[in-house]
Amino acid sequence: RGTVCYRVRDPVDGKEYAMKDCWVTEAKRYHEVDVLGRVKGIPNVVQLVDHWDVLSNGEPDCTARIRDGYGVLLENRPDTRFFNRYHRRLLLTPCGDPLWDFSSRKELICAFRDFVVAHETMIQRRVLHGDLSPNNFIIHEGIGYFIDFDHASI
Template sequence: MLHTHYFDRSSIIISLPFNIHKSPGSIHLCDALDALTLPDSRHLGLDPTIHMCHAGCNGTHVNLADGVIGWVKDNKSNVYLIMAVLWKSHGFFCRGTVCYCVRNKEGKEYALKDCWVEESKKMHEPTVKDIPNVVNLIDNGDVYYEGQPDCTARIREKYGQDQRDDTAFCNRFHRHFLLSPCGEPFSQFSSRTELIMAFRHFVIAHQAMIELMSPTWGPQS
């Protein structure tokens, strides 16, 4: 018995099973194989706004600088070169957050957060600026696909999945957040002193956030 499974950040879609031996001429099996091997990669759920280099494209991007492992485009057609993957979550569902170190055409580095956010929490990211040791939000917005915001409801419409009456379905929007500056991972610290200084900076940032959000509290110990 053959099932097809489609995973997105909201849940999974599973097709009805069929017997690959009893189907007339195994036409359904051939259709399934064709659907996986012949279509444009975008129809398999791959993000067309981002490219990660792999063994198959080595030597084909001669115009890329040393150390570049891919690139990503925003809705304004700006191209950011991906220098490193800083962190990524695991699993098929929920936010699916990936954080990249990216560089613009002028050579300035940023942190780019790519994630799938619940529709009700699209605007929950903080927009405060100029807090000591806290990154600034430079830009944010939905990732657009074929002229409209990319979301799991849009994906499922193509497969005849109407989720409006499904209370268990949680629509998630594909979002990008551009942050500055881009810090160094803990794994790259060269001494205990640097690690301790990082925690000290956390405390300073936390103190500044408390004073900003609750001015009437006064200084906190």
């Protein structure tokens, strides 16, 4: 659905972050932010630094505004499958490498241990990730981290 992640660097202190640029339905506009708040402080889970709506002419960017710009008003739309999506950004730490870029068998096994420990703690906080795949884990400085909580349930 148009989600892209960028490695960004703070020009002042040089610290790297992951910036998630995504389009989410209105019902899920703050879902990932809420889940990340619930798992805050759990080791081996990325931490939310900041989040915001991308603005267009001072207003939150969304697909309804784009359609309105072409004269396709929501109340007159023939397509009942249309869902208004908001353009959001999340700033996360740490910024790591994909799971498949592990440097050794030991690093991969240790990362899986990290995932199991984090998963157990998330379950204790009543959070189920909901999308366990190699794409949703990273390794940063030899440590495995869960990422991408937009499909998580509480």
